[in-house]
Amino acid sequence: MTREDDHPGDIPYTDLWGRPGFLIRRLHQLHVAVFLEECGDFDVTPVQYAVLSVLYRGKALDQVSVAAEVGIDRNNAADVLRRLERRGFVERIPSETDRRAMLNAITEEGCKFVEDAHGAMERAQDRFTGSLGKRDRDRLMDLLQKVMLDNNDSGRARLKTHDNED
Numbered sequence: 001m002t003r004e005d006d007h008p009g010d011i012p013y014t015d016l017w018g019r020p021g022f023l024i025r026r027l028h029q030l031h032v033a034v035f036l037e038e039c040g041d042f043d044v045t046p047v048q049y050a051v052l053s054v055l056y057r058g059k060a061l062d063q064v065s066v067a068a069e070v071g072i073d074r075n076n077a078a079d080v081l082r083r084l085e086r087r088g089f090v091e092r093i094p095s096e097t098d099r100r101a102m103l104n105a106i107t108e109e110g111c112k113f114v115e116d117a118h119g120a121m122e123r124a125q126d127r128f129t130g131s132l133g134k135r136d137r138d139r140l141m142d143l144l145q146k147v148m149l150d151n152n153d154s155g156r157a158r159l160k161t162h163d164n165e166d
Contacts, residue, residue: 020147031128038124042117047072049114049121051080052089052106056114060093060105071159089113 016022035046044052047070054069055061061069067077081104084090089110095101106114129137152159 031124034128035121035124038127039117039120042113042120044113044117047076048080048084049117051077051084052110052114055090055104055106056111058106060103062095062101062103065160066104067157068160071155071157073157076157084110 013019032046035049039049050070051066054066063077063081064074066081067074070077072080081090081092085092085104089107090104091107092102093105095103129140132140148159149161152161
């Protein structure tokens with residue numbers, strides 16, 4: 001509802017192009033499309049590749065830790081891990097410290113997959129920001145990280161950061 005002396009252009013965020021959330025959502029759609037175009041031969045989603053990248057570092061993690069590392073809820077993490085396990089990229093192993101817990105570890109096949117798909121993933125990242133020079137790309141990354149970190153507690157799934165390592 002507007003007052004008589006207000007005009008639609010005077011009200012903040014009436015233009016979709018002026019809404020950060022709209023632009024971020026649209027950028028996400030475009031990034032997924034570019035990622036799938038570049039990585040299509042590998043039949044992997046950005047979230048699946050992120051989970052594999054986390055496990056590729058070598059440490060076996062429980063489902064909750066995987067979820068925190070990638071910033072997804074634990075139910076989504078369970079689904080992604082099941083799919084990756086069916087493909088032979090992840091194996092579940094019993095925890096040595098907690099008999100009830102199962103850890104997820106990347107397999108040799110999973111490591112080879114990450115290495116084989118890495119170039120396609122890099123092309124997707126480069127292509128997505130290809131219209132930016134190095135300075136603008138670095139600035140974009142700084143701003144995206146700042147907005148993400150400043151709002152990390154607002155999402156359903158908190159991303160584990162260097163500042164909130166437990």
